[in-house]
Amino acid sequence: MSDPAQIRALVFDVFGTVVDWRGSVIRELAALGRAMRIEADWPAFADAWRAGYQPAMQRVREGALGWTGLDRLHRMILDDVLARFGIDLAEDERNHLNLAWHRLDPWPDAVEGLTRLKRRFVIGTLSNGGVGLLVAMAKRAGLPWDVVFSAELVRRYKPDPETYLMVPSLLGVAPAEVMMVAAHTGDLEAARRQGLRTGYVSRPLEHGKPAKVETVAQGAFDVVAGDFGELAGMMGA
Amino acid sequence: MSDPAQIRALVFDVFGTVVDWRGSVIRELAALGRAMRIEADWPAFADAWRAGYQPAMQRVREGALGWTGLDRLHRMILDDVLARFGIDLAEDERNHLNLAWHRLDPWPDAVEGLTRLKRRFVIGTLSNGGVGLLVAMAKRAGLPWDVVFSAELVRRYKPDPETYLMVPSLLGVAPAEVMMVAAHTGDLEAARRQGLRTGYVSRPLEHGKPAKVETVAQGAFDVVAGDFGELAGMMGA
Numbered sequence: 453m454s455d456p457a458q459i460r461a462l463v464f465d466v467f468g469t470v471v472d473w474r475g476s477v478i479r480e481l482a483a484l485g486r487a488m489r490i491e492a493d494w495p496a497f498a499d500a501w502r503a504g505y506q507p508a509m510q511r512v513r514e515g516a517l518g519w520t521g522l523d524r525l526h527r528m529i530l531d532d533v534l535a536r537f538g539i540d541l542a543e544d545e546r547n548h549l550n551l552a553w554h555r556l557d558p559w560p561d562a563v564e565g566l567t568r569l570k571r572r573f574v575i576g577t578l579s580n581g582g583v584g585l586l587v588a589m590a591k592r593a594g595l596p597w598d599v600v601f602s603a604e605l606v607r608r609y610k611p612d613p614e615t616y617l618m619v620p621s622l623l624g625v626a627p628a629e630v631m632m633v634a635a636h637t638g639d640l641e642a643a644r645r646q647g648l649r650t651g652y653v654s655r656p657l658e659h660g661k662p663a664k665v666e667t668v669a670q671g672a673f674d675v676v677a678g679d680f681g682e683l684a685g686m687m688g689a
Numbered sequence: 690m691s692d693p694a695q696i697r698a699l700v701f702d703v704f705g706t707v708v709d710w711r712g713s714v715i716r717e718l719a720a721l722g723r724a725m726r727i728e729a730d731w732p733a734f735a736d737a738w739r740a741g742y743q744p745a746m747q748r749v750r751e752g753a754l755g756w757t758g759l760d761r762l763h764r765m766i767l768d769d770v771l772a773r774f775g776i777d778l779a780e781d782e783r784n785h786l787n788l789a790w791h792r793l794d795p796w797p798d799a800v801e802g803l804t805r806l807k808r809r810f811v812i813g814t815l816s817n818g819g820v821g822l823l824v825a826m827a828k829r830a831g832l833p834w835d836v837v838f839s840a841e842l843v844r845r846y847k848p849d850p851e852t853y854l855m856v857p858s859l860l861g862v863a864p865a866e867v868m869m870v871a872a873h874t875g876d877l878e879a880a881r882r883q884g885l886r887t888g889y890v891s892r893p894l895e896h897g898k899p900a901k902v903e904t905v906a907q908g909a910f911d912v913v914a915g916d917f918g919e920l921a922g923m924m925g926a
Contacts (some may be wrong), residue, residue, distance in 0.1 A: 490909070523861065562755045572854065574824055574828065582861070583859040583860065584835065584860045584861035584862070585857060587811055587835055587836050587860065590835065591835060593809065597835075598824055598827065598828060598834075598837075599836075599837050600819065600823050600835075600836050600837070604859065605842055605859075622819070622820040622821060622841065622842075623820065624760065624819070624821035626819070
């Protein structure tokens with residue numbers, strides 16, 4: 453466990469860590485289905501949409517695709533998933549549905565925990581989502597960020613090192629004064645390789661029930677917490 | 690006057706428009722002088738420090754100096770002004786004093802006006818100050834930004850076009866959906882050339898008393914207001 457007094461800023465993974473992307477996207481899909489009288493396995497649709505996320509970013513990371521923002525990647529995947537599910541939507545319906553990723557709901561403990569942490573630390577996003585997405589989401593959900601860091605600002609997706617290193621560079625602090633918070637061990641391990649501190653928060657419902665829960669031992673990261681309230685307590689906020 | 694319903698985001702010049710740089714820097718200088726038993730004309734010192742600001746940025750704009758963040762420019766100017774005033778400070782005292790620009794006080798109407806505007810619009814900085822400076826200032830002063838845009842993100846100082854164009858690009862909106870708010874006509878004219886809407890707010894005390902007030906007619910910009918409360922009212926917030 454690192455000393456909270458040495459931490460100046462906490463930056464958060466967003467999809468899955470701060471917001472419930474799966475429940476929110478299913479909600480949007482089901483609402484669209486009701487409005488348009490379309491029946492489908494919406495949880496499976498949401499999972500298929502998300503399953504395209506890492507492969508699409510990987511194409512950008514490897515240079516097979518030039519820099520492409522997440523809204524555009526989400527739309528490319530959506531068009532593919534719609535075709536696979538045999539659903540035809542008009543252009544404006546596709547655009548509206550694609551922006552479901554701007555309208556994700558926070559986990560129940562997120563806003564209160566962030567509000568506590570904000571009193572003591574600079575709090576920000578560090579997400580592969582674009583700036584516009586993160587700002588729109590924060591206003592709708594009441595996420596009280598001090599600053600919005602996005603892969604878009606350096607045109608490199610996590611876990612590329614440049615994305616993590618942007619935070620201490622722009623804040624003018626040392627990497628060890630920044631804690632990356634995520635529900636995903638790979639994100640935290642990549643942050644640690646760049647010298648950042650790490651905070652793991654478990655989100656057992658990210659992939660629905662029954663949960664595919666990563667088992668993370670106390671000591672695996674600088675902080676291991678069950679939710680943002682516990683994280684705030686452990687950080688003295 | 691533009692229709693507020695067409696505006697999605699308001700971005701604000703910071704030094705002079707949101708915060709009283711001159712009064713705040715004089716306060717810091719006077720406190721240092723008392724602590725170190727140094728007497729000097731602190732208002733003249735503050736004005737000399739600020740007078741180096743545009744020429745220093747101009748060297749960066751013209752390429753005579755590679756990209757250099759504002760903290761570093763402020764420090765270069767500070768060292769020069771200290772020498773001219775015959776004041777010798779140790780390195781840590783210089784560093785602390787240089788960060789006076791992170792500790793500027795808002796004009797009395799700023800926080801309340803921004804809080805009102807935030808309910809209806811995305812509000813952000815668009816400043817030549819660095820990200821770290823803007824975040825530290827906002828936390829100390831309670832400025833409720835949704836997003837922090839800084840010249841540092843594109844490594845181009847206002848009034849270079851790239852700085853203004855960053856805002857609609859990163860928010861994913863049209864330039865005409867963004868309003869630049871400033872107390873300086875040159876900043877607004879440069880924003881307008883890139884297609885942004887413009888809001889002028891008069892800050893007659895920016896340069897102390899007696900005021901050197903720019904006379905700006907209603908109609909010279911999309912909105913002309915006397916303070917942030919009036920601006921919020923004119924924008925329907």
